[in-house]
Amino acid sequence: MPPRPSTQPPNPDPGHPRLHGLDDLVAVVAGGLVGSAARAGIGFFLPTPIGAFPTGILIINLTGSFLLGLYLVRREQAVMARWSVPFWAFGVLGSFTTFSAFSLDVTRLLADGHALIAAGYIGASTVGGLTAAGLGQRIGLVVR
Amino acid sequence: MTFLVTVATGAVGAYCRYLVSGAIQSRSHSDFPLGTLSANLGGALLIGLVAGASDLQSTSTLAAVGFLGGFTTYSTWMIETIRLGMPYLRVRAVINLMVTLILGIGLTVAGYSLTT
Numbered sequence A: 001m002p003p004r005p006s007t008q009p010p011n012p013d014p015g016h017p018r019l020h021g022l023d024d025l026v027a028v029v030a031g032g033l034v035g036s037a038a039r040a041g042i043g044f045f046l047p048t049p050i051g052a053f054p055t056g057i058l059i060i061n062l063t064g065s066f067l068l069g070l071y072l073v074r075r076e077q078a079v080m081a082r083w084s085v086p087f088w089a090f091g092v093l094g095s096f097t098t099f100s101a102f103s104l105d106v107t108r109l110l111a112d113g114h115a116l117i118a119a120g121y122i123g124a125s126t127v128g129g130l131t132a133a134g135l136g137q138r139i140g141l142v143v144r
Numbered sequence B: 001m002t003f004l005v006t007v008a009t010g011a012v013g014a015y016c017r018y019l020v021s022g023a024i025q026s027r028s029h030s031d032f033p034l035g036t037l038s039a040n041l042g043g044a045l046l047i048g049l050v051a052g053a054s055d056l057q058s059t060s061t062l063a064a065v066g067f068l069g070g071f072t073t074y075s076t077w078m079i080e081t082i083r084l085g086m087p088y089l090r091v092r093a094v095i096n097l098m099v100t101l102i103l104g105i106g107l108t109v110a111g112y113s114l115t116t
Helices: A022-045 A055-077 A084-096 A099-111 A115-142 B002-028 B034-053 B059-071 B075-084 B090-115
Strands: none
Touching (some): A022 A055, A022 A084, A022 B002, A055 A099, A055 A115, A084 B059, A099 A115, A099 B034, A099 B059, A099 B090, A115 B090, B002 B034, B002 B059, B034 B059, B034 B075, B034 B090, B075 B090
16 A cells, blocks of 8 residues: 555554454453453542443543544554554554443433433533544644 | 453453454445444443343443443544544544444433333
């Protein structure tokens, strides 16, 4: 693939994975252990009380989106090991961030009648997540 | 114990997402991120079913929640949405954002109400 000008957006899919490699399994699982441990750690210190704004998961999802934007841009500018994308993108950052906890927190807030908090959480997560990911990409392009 | 279960099942979930989203994406013959969408929607339905059915303290529930935490992903959804939005594909970016959001939350609500 010819090198892209730095203003061009990179590929949407962070690498079509090969499906049967043992090295991929090790890389994704190792990354998944790191990402899940970080998520569980933050969840321990910032648990979401019932009916409250889910600050911990929001921080996790925004930070992870920022880092993935940063990583994917850096990856296109440097030669990286083959395990790098399975480890970082699919393993660490993929499992650090979570859609299921986001969706469950929204559901619980709605079920408990906290529609306004739910709406604020959805807004902060989506606008914040897109902003964080875009910011990560920008910084990845600028900082050497 | 809680920590170990979450970490171990999350890592397994991450690898399952890698397999499932890769298999779906490579069969879709499109650059629309159907693989991530499928993993997140599937995980959204399952977390609703699990959370509605059980108290969240038992080890089996903890394992399921941990697995789904690793199986679903937020960062990839965000990045893929941004990349669909640049430079000429803004409609597809909005579709990816809204379909995941509305269907995802809808499926969790549906699963939750089914089992509560």
